[in-house]
Amino acid sequence: MEASIAQLKTPEIPLSLLCLNSYNARKFENPSPERKAALDELAASIAAKGIIQPLLVRQVEGDKFEIIAGERRYRAAQIAAEAKGLSVDDFMVPVTLSESDDQDAYEKMLIENDQREGLTPFERAQSYQRYLDERGNTLDSLNFLSETTGVPVHAIRRSVALLSLPQAVLDKWQSGQISQGHVEQFTRLSGEETQLKALTACLQNNWTVKELRTAIENSSPALEIARFDQSECKTCQHNSSLMSSLFADGSEQGKCLAPKCFEKKQGEHFTNNWSKGKQLFGTNGFRFAHRLTAPEREVLAEDQKSAERCLSCPEFVSIVDLSGKVADGANRACVGAKKCFEELYLKVEKKPEEAPVAQPQEDTVDTDTASKKDCEQKKQGNAAKASSSLSEDEKAKRAQAKSQKRCLEAREAFYAEAIKERIDALDSNSAQVLRLALLCLALSSSEAKSCIKSKIGLDNYCRSEKKTIAEKLQQTPDDQLTQILQASLTEPLLKNDSWQGEAMPEVRRVVGSILGIDLQSEWTLSENYLKKLSQAEIVAFGEEDGVKLWEDEKVLAYKEKHYPKKGWMSLKKGEILDCILKSGADLKGKTPKEMLG
Known part of the structure; x- marks a missing residue:
């Protein structure tokens, strides 16, 4: 068979003797409507006039011939044979026989495909990738590929790099829903999650390449607003001023295309240098404005005085943008518990005896002439009248509220003295010191609190969190505790403004238990x-x-x-x-x- 073919100038062989190679970049599965129509048109032409351009083949095992170039003509010929009612054994196809090994055959297929119209940018990138996989991704391979295809080395590198994007991006590129220009923009983003979000937005809004580039740049902070050391940025692949020369996007503004990295470094710089913010606003840190929704923050009015409790609270912060500029009117804000903010700045509790009671005109006290004693007597009389109009249940509720308030104040005064006294007397190597030190860390630092909670087996969310942490620490075996300085205990445990919310007195009682303080036997009537x-x-x-x-x-x-x-x-x-x-x-x-x- 081989000898007879060699004798012919342009030999013909049956379709049945042809077989496909496994490395062709052009894919025929699930073709687009345009490709299917073009294939049907070629099949009709072959049925009428035959194949004009021979297929390039090489002989493989047995009497089979592998197609190096011409798979599209081969597939069209199959359609034409079926239309004419001929079997694949009877339909003859012109071929050019090439004596090529695997490498030579691959290179010829690659070059022929690359030079023919109809190969998509995605398929061309895949063909480059397969060639480099076969020959090795070396400079020699790239130079040879560039010389044979006429495509610059940097363009080949760029095409191959696009194939490392998430599969969802490649699928949209392969199907023609986005162009290579779109795909190149996605390489400017850091992380698969960010790239997929950008893809979704691009498809939903039907963005052009320019619109996608603008959206990416608008979501990327300008390096000129960075306050941290930018040494690494000068050679970072996510620096748009470097990327622009590669993708020729015309951007020279120098933006960071890895916003999470930028935000982390900027945030660390602000945290380490917040002493100026503390001096200006009295706040204990900052939060980025884009990380907070309106319900997550309560802003103090300009004329409101900061409560004593807030002055050391880590959730008393300034709201800033990425550049460090304070958001309008948000130089002092609470991002903590709503109850705490309302108690300090919104609620005005009225004592029962001060409740307004309608009085006849003749009972009105003229404060300009009445003595202090007369005013007090009048006030007591009004309170008595108000009390007489209350139901028994209301009287009981008010009495209970007064009881709770005075007990809270009295217990706190007792613990303030007793805790300090006991801490001063502790052995610095004792387990009590370690437990209290860990508790202080949990109360003063949200990061430390999360770590301690995980170590003692608490979920991220638990009711009466601070009290529960204190109880868990009390149950923790001695050999699991870490030694910390005894001197760091007194202030956080006794200073009211370092204890947040309604749980504070409850925690204080647990601390008293840790120190062996007996409220019943040690409290002194005052x-x-x-x-x-x-x-x-x-x-x-x-x-x-x-x-x-x-x-x-x-x-x-x-x-x-x-x-x-x-x-x-x-x-x-x-x-x-x-x-x-x-x-x-x-x-x-x-x-x-x-x-x-």
Whole structure:
């Protein structure tokens, strides 16, 4: 067979003896409507006039001939044979026989395909990739490919580099939904997630290449606003001033096409140099404006004074853009718990006795002429009238609220003194020091808190978070704790403005437990606490089993000396306080039940 073919100037062989190679760049599966129409047109021409341009083939195993160039003509011939009712054994095809090894055959196929019209940029890139895979991605291979195809080396490199983009981008390129110009723009973006988002936006908005480039540049920060060291940026592949020469996009503005990297470095610089922001605004850090939605921040008005608690809160920040410019009116903002902000800046709690009560005109106090005593008496009278109009349930609720408030204040005052005293006396190597140090870290740093929570087995979200962390640390075995300096404990534990929200007193009680403080036996009854009780409440409190003030010998002796023959309920509040405070009785451990609640 081979000898007879060689004798012919332009031999012909049956379609059945031809076979396809596996490295052709042009693909015929799922052709576009245009390609299918062109193939059908070629098939009709072959059926009428035959194949004018012979197929380039080489003989392989047996009597088969592998197509080096001409697969499209071969496929059209199959359609033509079927249309004429001929079998593949009877339909003859002109061929040019080439004695080529695998490498030579591949190069001839590549060059022939590249020089013919109809090869898409995607297919051309694939053919370059296959050639370099076969010959090695070396400079010699690139130079040979450039010489044989007439395509510059940098253009070949660029085409091959495009194939490393996400498959979704390549699919849209292969199907013709986006052009090579679009695809080149996606290489300017860092990370598959960012590239796919840009692809989605491009398809949804039907962007041109120029519109896509503009969108990418608008989402990329200009390097001129960078405050960090830009040494690495000068050679970074995501520096648009470098990329422009490669893709000839005309951009010389020098933008960072890896916005996450830029934001991270800019943020680190701001964090390390926030002392100026602290001095100007009194805030403890910043947040980028594009990372916050309106509901996630509460901005202080210009004339609002910063609350004491905010001055050391890490969530009291300034809102800035990427350049560091403070957003209009947002030089002081709260990005923490809404309850905390509302309590400090929005809520104005009115004491029950100050509730407005309608009064007849003749009862109005003229504050210009009335004495302080008269004003006080009038106020007490108004409070009494207001109280008389309340239901029993309302009275009970108000009494409970007052009880909770005074107990909170009294407990906090007690812990403030007791905790400091116990910490000062601790052995610096003790487990208590380690637990408290870890708790202080969790309270003062959100990053430390996340780490500590993961180490002690807490989820990212848990109710009463700070109290739960404190309890977990108390249960942590000693050998798992890390030693930190004892001196760092006192301030964070006792300073109110470093404890956020309603959980603070609860945490303080757990700290007291860690230090072995017994509220019931160590708390001392104080004048400040007693003054917040009514006369009836003091009497009732003195009768409690754990207190029994009215059985104390010194209290009884003082009463008999100064207020003889009077029952406790007959005494005024001030007289009862005299009996308790001036009697010399030991008031330590006289802890009411409401304090322990």
